[in-house]
Amino acid sequence: MMGKGDSPEAQPAALAYRSVMEEYGYEVGKVIGNGSYGTVYEAYYTKQKVMVAIKIISKKKASNDYLNKFLPREIQVMKILRHKYLINFYQAIETTSRVYIILELAQGGDVLEWIQRYGACTEPLAGKWFNQMTLGIAYLHSKGIVHSLTPSLSAAGRDLKLENLLLDKRENVKISDFGFAKMVPSNQNQSVRSSPSHRQVNCFSHLSQTYCGSFAYACPEVLLGLPYNPFLSDTWSMGIILYTLVVARLPFDDTNLKKLLKETQKEATFPPNCTVSQECKNLVLQLLRPALKRATILDILKDPWVLRFQSEQPLHELKLLQAMCQPPSTVNRHQSVEVTT
Incomplete structure (x- = not known):
């Protein structure tokens, strides 16, 4: 299933990250947000039978400063946060080309x-x-x-x-x-x-x-x-x-x-x-x-x-x-x- 905004040239990359996510039990769906360094997708976590959000960060697009300093800090901060009025962090997965951050999905927009x-x-x-x-x-x-x-x-x-x-x-x-x-x-x-x-x-x-x-x-x-x-x-x-x-x-x-x-x-x-x-x-x-x-x-x-x-x-x-x-x-x-x- 191609996400909204996936161009033909992006298809090999899209297939690659979908394959990685499937290994961990996530079925990636539509795009729900875009940022400077990556894209946020809606996904279904088959092991828990719940919808989640997956923030996929491209190491090619992101600066070294972000990857080496700010991204690890973001994950460190989110790991210690558990509150019903904050988006909760579930998991971070890193490959040679991308970082995947699995988050609670807020389905009502902003x-x-x-x-x-x-x-x-x-x-x-x-x-x-x-x-x-x-x-x-x-x-x-x-x-x-x-x-x-x-x-x-x-x-x-x-x-x-x-x-x-x-x-x-x-x-x-x-x-x-x-x-x-x-x-x-x-x-x-x-x-x-x-x-x-x-x-x-x-x-x-x-x-x-x-x-x-x-x-x-x-x-x-x-x-x-x-x-x-x-x-x-x-x-x-x-x-x-x-x-x-x-x-x-x-x-x-x-x-x-x-x-x-x-x-x-x-x-x-x-x-x-x-x-x-x-x-x-x-x-x-x-x-x-x-x-x-x-x-x-x-x-x-x-x-x-x-x-x-x-x-x-x-x-x-x-x-x-x-x-x-x-x-x-x-x-x-x-x-x-x-x-x-």
């Missing part, structure tokens, strides 16, 4: 497609999806993992955005694409430097200097090229997503980088006909603000609007996140600088 088809979400639906995303991101942050950190300007689009929020057949959110997610070293949580991106001592305080992704979802400090807090970069992206869920358009115009930078310095505005509650608007404004005042994932979990639509209490994530933010018993003054807000 949230961007949903909005393009149906328009703005009702507030209860936005509340459901935002809550599910929040629980997934809280789980990541509690493990010291950030989603939107990316390695270089050649790897565009690997950040927290609507296309990376997939939907299962019951329209529950599944966060996907951990190609450039990163584990922040725990010892660096103690290392705090004076920076506009940094807000609290010992809580999400690791600063990064590398970013790439969709500028529409990028926080102002990233657009300015400043060292930034990747945990707070994630929560800015969550603010962009929440605004887009309830308004059906992005809050800032990203067609011109200079204009985008100017707009992100100001408070986001809602259309006059926007009927969402003031509580929802308040949360968006708490997320789309300078890093010194921006809500962390802990703040989001305790927000009144989030609590209104919360179907389950994230007790485990809260416990881990609060432990991360506890001040150490002794603080080395040469390594840490307290910042008050």
Whole structure:
């Protein structure tokens, strides 16, 4: 069975990878996504009688940097992640010419497609999806993992955005694409430097200097090229997503980088006909603000609007996140600088 988009010239290669997959019990079906280095296929796993997604990465197309550094890191990160609102990793298979990553299949498309088809979400639906995303991101942050950190300007689009929020057949959110997610070293949580991106001592305080992704979802400090807090970069992206869920358009115009930078310095505005509650608007404004005042994932979990639509209490994530933010018993003054807000 040829996949959508398989040209006659690609047929020998297609037959080769289908043969490899069949050996492992996977019947490869249609193409469901394309990336810089490979293609995502729907497949049937005959041994478990379930549908899965297979990301097939061509070693010829991928850069050495990606194959030797970022792909192993992606697999390492995904192996330790198990959460109902994240796309789960099942298996990685490597041959001389390709790497096959077997993932949970989300059969409902992505949230961007949903909005393009149906328009703005009702507030209860936005509340459901935002809550599910929040629980997934809280789980990541509690493990010291950030989603939107990316390695270089050649790897565009690997950040927290609507296309990376997939939907299962019951329209529950599944966060996907951990190609450039990163584990922040725990010892660096103690290392705090004076920076506009940094807000609290010992809580999400690791600063990064590398970013790439969709500028529409990028926080102002990233657009300015400043060292930034990747945990707070994630929560800015969550603010962009929440605004887009309830308004059906992005809050800032990203067609011109200079204009985008100017707009992100100001408070986001809602259309006059926007009927969402003031509580929802308040949360968006708490997320789309300078890093010194921006809500962390802990703040989001305790927000009144989030609590209104919360179907389950994230007790485990809260416990881990609060432990991360506890001040150490002794603080080395040469390594840490307290910042008050």
